[in-house]
Structure formats: structure tokens, C-alpha cells
Amino acid sequence: MTAGVSLRPSKADELRYTPIAEHGMIGDMRTAALVGTNGTIDWYCCARFDAPSVFGALLDADRGGSFQLAADVPARTKQFYFPDTNILITRFFADNGVGEVQDFMPIVGDSREADRHRLIRRVLCVRGSLPFIARVAPRFDYGRSVHTVSSQQGQIVFDSPGLSLALSSSVPVEIDGPDACCAFTLDEGDAAVFALDRIGDGVEPRACPLMEAEDLFGATVRYWRGWLSQSRYRGRWREMVHRSALTLKLLTYAPTGAIVAAPTTSLPEQIGGERNWDYRYVWVRDAAFCVYALLRLGFTDEAKAFVRFLSQNVCLTECAEGPLQIMYGIDGRSELPEEELLHLEGHLGSSPVRIGNDAVNQLQLDIYGALIDSLYLYDKWGEPLSSEHWDTIGKLVDWVCDNWDQPDEGIWETRGKTQNFLYSQLMCWVAVERAMRIAAHRGLPADMVRWGKARDTIYRRIMDRGWSSKRQAFVQHEGDDVLDASVLMMPLAKFISPTDPKWLSTLDALGEELVSDSLLYRYDPRSSPDGLRGEEGTFSICSFWYVEALSRAGRVDEARLAFEKMLTYGNHLGLYAEEIGRTGEQTGNFPQAFTHLALISAAFNLDRALG
Known part of the structure; x- marks a missing residue:
């Protein structure tokens, strides 16, 4: 049997969309996000799998919303999982440096903040020097809901009728219309952290300092490796x-x-x-x-x-x-x-x-x-x-x-x-x-x-x-x-x-x-x-x-x-x-x-x- 011819999109449309397979998934066993090989989160439903999307550029590149975080110069990219975990790493290889974005959702278990639903993006420069750009552009309720943006106690708060999110960052972020954006440069050994939290219903905005992000990274690694260690499979694959x-x-x-x-x-x-x-x-x-x-x-x-x-x-x-x-x-x-x-x-x-x-x-x-x-x-x-x-x-x-x-x-x-x-x-x-x-x-x-x-x-x-x-x-x-x-x-x-x-x-x-x-x-x-x-x-x-x-x-x-x-x-x-x-x-x-x-x-x- 042979397949029929697909209805192919235009070249312009192909440039607007990251192919389905060019994504990795992160999550916290409550919801998940898809991160493209270009460093953009273009699918995320907060705070459960079947909730309305916040980032939905995978379904509409213009109206869906996304969280862009990438090198601000031409760069090759590669993506892999931190071994034996669901922590995703996207690497950027440019002429003057190599950087990476570590994406994960901390596993909070039965803690009192189980409803925080935190998404952490940790950026590192591992060689040379590298400029980065970030743009957080949520579009609530599948892009149907209008939201406001404000700066509160050093954080950017996105408010919509059904959901509020707070963005904390270790680098300065500016409000740009309905979005938040920034540009920054990291030298070898430097790091920056972005954390997006669901707030409201008793969960207050909270910063995510570099050390806290590192601790949460380590705790999440231990969780996934501890879970996987229970596997009895020792076969060829x-x-x-x-x-x-x-x-x-x-x-x-x-x-x-x-x-x-x-x-x-x-x-x-x-x-x-x-x-x-x-x-x-x-x-x-x-x-x-x-x-x-x-x-x-x-x-x-x-x-x-x-x-x-x-x-x-x-x-x-x-x-x-x-x-x-x-x-x-x-x-x-x-x-x-x-x-x-x-x-x-x-x-x-x-x-x-x-x-x-x-x-x-x-x-x-x-x-x-x-x-x-x-x-x-x-x-x-x-x-x-x-x-x-x-x-x-x-x-x-x-x-x-x-x-x-x-x-x-x-x-x-x-x-x-x-x-x-x-x-x-x-x-x-x-x-x-x-x-x-x-x-x-x-x-x-x-x-x-x-x-x-x-x-x-x-x-x-x-x-x-x-x-x-x-x-x-x-x-x-x-x-x-x-x-x-x-x-x-x-x-x-x-x-x-x-x-x-x-x-x-x-x-x-x-x-x-x-x-x-x-x-x-x-x-x-x-x-x-x-x-x-x-x-x-x-x-x-x-x-x-x-x-x-x-x-x-x-x-x-x-x-x-x-x-x-x-x-x-x-x-x-x-x-x-x-x-x-x-x-x-x-x-x-x-x-x-x-x-x-x-x-x-x-x-x-x-x-x-x-x-």
C-alpha cells in the first residue's frame, strides 16, 4: 500500500512552525510542556494536562503564545535528556560560545506547594561568551482570553480571568505590550534563571534565585533516577x-x-x-x-x-x-x-x-x-x-x-x-x-x-x-x-x-x-x-x-x-x-x-x- 500525497503547506508556513518531532517533553505528572529544538516552549497547559493552553504556538504560530529562550546569534542546536531523567537540555553552538537551556518542572510530591506548578528554565554559558534573548508571550485559554501584565515586587505578573502566572528572573525583564522580554549576555561559567509559577488560591509569587534553581535541579534529578532504578529491564534496548x-x-x-x-x-x-x-x-x-x-x-x-x-x-x-x-x-x-x-x-x-x-x-x-x-x-x-x-x-x-x-x-x-x-x-x-x-x-x-x-x-x-x-x-x-x-x-x-x-x-x-x-x-x-x-x-x-x-x-x-x-x-x-x-x-x-x-x-x- 502507498500513502497519498499530503496537503503540503507553503514554505513560509513551514518556517513559522517547529515540526512535531522537533520537540522534547518535560512535566511534573500534573501537566506537560513541549520544548522545541530552537529553545521555544510552544505547548503548555497550566496546571493540568486538559487545562486550556497558555503556550499554544504549536497550533497557531501567531495567536497561540510561546516562551522563547535562545541564543541571539546564529547557532546550531542539539537537544538531549539529562541521563535517566526527564530534564531536557537544549544546547546552542555559536561562533563565540556554547550555551544550554535546562528545562524542567520540579517534582513537588505532596508538599504544601503542590499547586504552584513551577516551570524552570536555567540558562548556562559553558564555553566562551553568548548573547541570549527571551520573550514570554502567554495567550490564555487557547488565545481566547485577554490578560494584563504588571511588575510586582521584581516579578512580572500575567493576569487573566481564569489563571495568573508570575515570571521571576535573575536578569532584568521588561514589559512589552502583552509580553515580557529581555536580552542578556553570559560569559563562560555564568548562569541565568527564569521561573514561571502559577499563583493565586493561596500560592504567592516567589523568586527563584540561582542557588534555589540548582537545588531544585538536583532534587529533580534524584527523583527521576530513583524512580527509574526500580526498572527490572536489562535487555539489549x-x-x-x-x-x-x-x-x-x-x-x-x-x-x-x-x-x-x-x-x-x-x-x-x-x-x-x-x-x-x-x-x-x-x-x-x-x-x-x-x-x-x-x-x-x-x-x-x-x-x-x-x-x-x-x-x-x-x-x-x-x-x-x-x-x-x-x-x-x-x-x-x-x-x-x-x-x-x-x-x-x-x-x-x-x-x-x-x-x-x-x-x-x-x-x-x-x-x-x-x-x-x-x-x-x-x-x-x-x-x-x-x-x-x-x-x-x-x-x-x-x-x-x-x-x-x-x-x-x-x-x-x-x-x-x-x-x-x-x-x-x-x-x-x-x-x-x-x-x-x-x-x-x-x-x-x-x-x-x-x-x-x-x-x-x-x-x-x-x-x-x-x-x-x-x-x-x-x-x-x-x-x-x-x-x-x-x-x-x-x-x-x-x-x-x-x-x-x-x-x-x-x-x-x-x-x-x-x-x-x-x-x-x-x-x-x-x-x-x-x-x-x-x-x-x-x-x-x-x-x-x-x-x-x-x-x-x-x-x-x-x-x-x-x-x-x-x-x-x-x-x-x-x-x-x-x-x-x-x-x-x-x-x-x-x-x-x-x-x-x-x-x-x-x-x-x-x-x-x-x-
Whole structure:
């Protein structure tokens, strides 16, 4: 399969926007910011992932707002993470000097100032002498809110109706209209500090002297390294796996244990297209797979926190009668109304910009399997599920037994007509099968006769109607011959042997039609219309599923080559967006949790296959 031609922006527009992949992420497990390789923060929501943006130049270079901090002379730049942390360093190499900007959010834990939400930018000159320029240009509420700027006790305060921020700096800063700016020069060994704090609600403005910034830097390094030291992974791809784990941790909302799908909204799946969605929420599917990946690494606290989130906020207490809602807010709220922000042009002109997500109202039966599989793994590797949890799981499985054969929107959240998707039925089988495993292992009460009958009926339905004699492959949905990369989960979920002849034939068919240089398309929207205009790139999670399927099938050399190729598609920091475009560019929301958890799983299984 070949990709269609993207709607390319003009050269002038390309100069106004930093490409999606040219960013690193920092955060404090409450919110996140994206820092471009040019030193500009052009995405930041304060003080939680789903709050309105303060810096949103990634979605509108003119009206979105940004925090520029860079060398004021022509310079080459390089970006990396301080080893084994989420502290981002952007280096500037100029004719007369070398400097760097260290970006991080201090981890405050349960301190009394947990609501401060401090963002620190520490600038150092490490060689020679280097001039710098800074401009802080917030645009509150996605650029919809007017704000005032004032100088108060040596700080610059930005006031808007819903949020106030205070900027402290170790170098003089001037007010310039709605912005604050400065120019300064550092000699070798000199440093400067900028700190942006959320203020109000009992949090007062506070300076950030050089020594305090250095202390917070050290404390944040210790936090991230202490957390990462719990990892049990010692395989061949340790650096990439650990970067993925650190990324997943950054996407965790600490107050509730929720895990967001991505920290951004409306980054386009196709430049100039309309496939732009808000991912700053908790998909039950994504978060459950995240727990699986973190459990594999040994991070049981994160799994426990997510199970607590499910118990207290979502589906294990109130929604057991089904159908389950597919996504929730990071605080557990169920209403996520979708809205288009018509005043923003979108990344490289890709409109509309959306906040909220109407897919919240879709029926997606696969989430039952993802949820119960994660609880099965938690019961096995974490701690035993409670009796209340088991009672609720029983109700969920009973609902699946009655409703597994309904048509739904499927894993890809199509906005066309509903279908009897193979993947949805597969994960319903997983839901019943894993529940039966828990019951057998723990000796828990269960209607094993009814559950077993449903499990076997789903199996026979998939093997009968999900198999295409014409294609010699398992297909996307009943009544058609369309291939779909989601069937790669069949051996991964232990539904079929990875060496079963029918599966090996399916693997070959996927390779011939959907694979391009290790990259996989989800499906061909021309053959299977999804209700949206335009085309899309390859889906990175599917590429890692393909690696795992190859390794389980015994095609280890192919799997390793595909995996190594996929690593070259990551950005300079090892981060992945949702998709890869036709020329290798990253598209879609960034970074995406789903992709990083699939990388972890693929690395684990490939390591095991290689011995």
C-alpha cells in the first residue's frame, strides 16, 4: 500500500512552525510542556494536562503564545535528556560560545506547594561568551482570553480571568505590550534563571534565585533516577525502553493515577487534513496497556494507582452494568464535549482545532478485554484483587456474554457506520478468558459454565466469519475482505498460536498489503471508509505489534530488523507521535503513550526470542 500525497503547506508556513518531532517533553505528572529544538516552549497547559493552553504556538504560530529562550546569534542546536531523567537540555553552538537551556518542572510530591506548578528554565554559558534573548508571550485559554501584565515586587505578573502566572528572573525583564522580554549576555561559567509559577488560591509569587534553581535541579534529578532504578529491564534496548518508561510516567496524572493518551490536542494525522483529535484524556484501552507495560518493567505502584483510579472514579463501581464509557477526564469526569476552536489555524494550517472528544459516546467493545486483562495481570504481578473488584468483574463479564456480538465503532474509533469488528470480538474473548483464569487461580466464585460457553462461541465466530478464504487471512470485520493491522493482537492476546498456519498466512498478507519498510498502516481507508476525509500515515503502535508478532512466529531476524528500523523513526530523543508520514515525518498527537508501551512490549519479547 502507498500513502497519498499530503496537503503540503507553503514554505513560509513551514518556517513559522517547529515540526512535531522537533520537540522534547518535560512535566511534573500534573501537566506537560513541549520544548522545541530552537529553545521555544510552544505547548503548555497550566496546571493540568486538559487545562486550556497558555503556550499554544504549536497550533497557531501567531495567536497561540510561546516562551522563547535562545541564543541571539546564529547557532546550531542539539537537544538531549539529562541521563535517566526527564530534564531536557537544549544546547546552542555559536561562533563565540556554547550555551544550554535546562528545562524542567520540579517534582513537588505532596508538599504544601503542590499547586504552584513551577516551570524552570536555567540558562548556562559553558564555553566562551553568548548573547541570549527571551520573550514570554502567554495567550490564555487557547488565545481566547485577554490578560494584563504588571511588575510586582521584581516579578512580572500575567493576569487573566481564569489563571495568573508570575515570571521571576535573575536578569532584568521588561514589559512589552502583552509580553515580557529581555536580552542578556553570559560569559563562560555564568548562569541565568527564569521561573514561571502559577499563583493565586493561596500560592504567592516567589523568586527563584540561582542557588534555589540548582537545588531544585538536583532534587529533580534524584527523583527521576530513583524512580527509574526500580526498572527490572536489562535487555539489549535499555536506553529506548527506559526512555519510553520515563515518557509514560510523565503522562501520568499523579493526583488520581490516570494516564493520558498524549499531552496534546489536534496535532494532525495528515498535514492540512481534518483528522485532528484531543488526546488529553484517559482511554481505558490505552491506560490498561500502559499498566501492562509498566508491570513488565516492575513499576507496580503505577499499576496500583491506575486500578485505584478505576475503582474510585470510573468503571469498577458505577458502570458495571455496561456499556463502559471508552474514555474519561483525568479527574474521572465522564462529560467531554467536543468543540472546534475556529480562531486557531491549526498546526501548519491543519484545521479544525478540537478540544473535547465526541468519541466518548461511542460503543467500543474491545475495552472490556483491555480492562480485564490489565486487572488479571495486576492480580498476578501486583497484588490480589479485592472481593469488591471481583464482584464487579463478574458483572462486566456477564454483560460481555450478553452483548459481545453487537456492531460497534471499533478500536480505531471510526466515524462511519458500525461493524462487527474482529478486534472487538477478540477482546471480548480476552475479557471472558482472563476472568476465568482469575477465578480458577484464586478459587473465586464464577458462572464458569456460562462464561465458558460464551468464550467458545466467540472463538468459533471469529474463526468462521473473521477468516477470509479469498484473502487467506483474518480480516477487519465480518462481511468484507479488508485487512486491518489490529488483527496482529490475535497471537499477542493468546487467542491463536503464533505459528498456526492460518495466522502465518495472515502475517504474510499484512506484510504484503499494509507494511512499508517496517511501518504499518492501520487499514486502507479507500477499501474501508471511516467517515473522514483525507488519508493518514502509518500507525507506530501497529509497527511494534508487527515486530512482536514476527518474533513470536519465529521470524526473529525479520523482527529484529523491523524493530531497529522503527527506532530510526523515533525523534532525536527517542519519542514517537501517533503516526509516521510518507517521508518519515512524525504526525498526530505527541508523544503518544500507546506507541511507547508497544515499544516496551516488543523489546521484551524480542529480547526473549533472541535469547
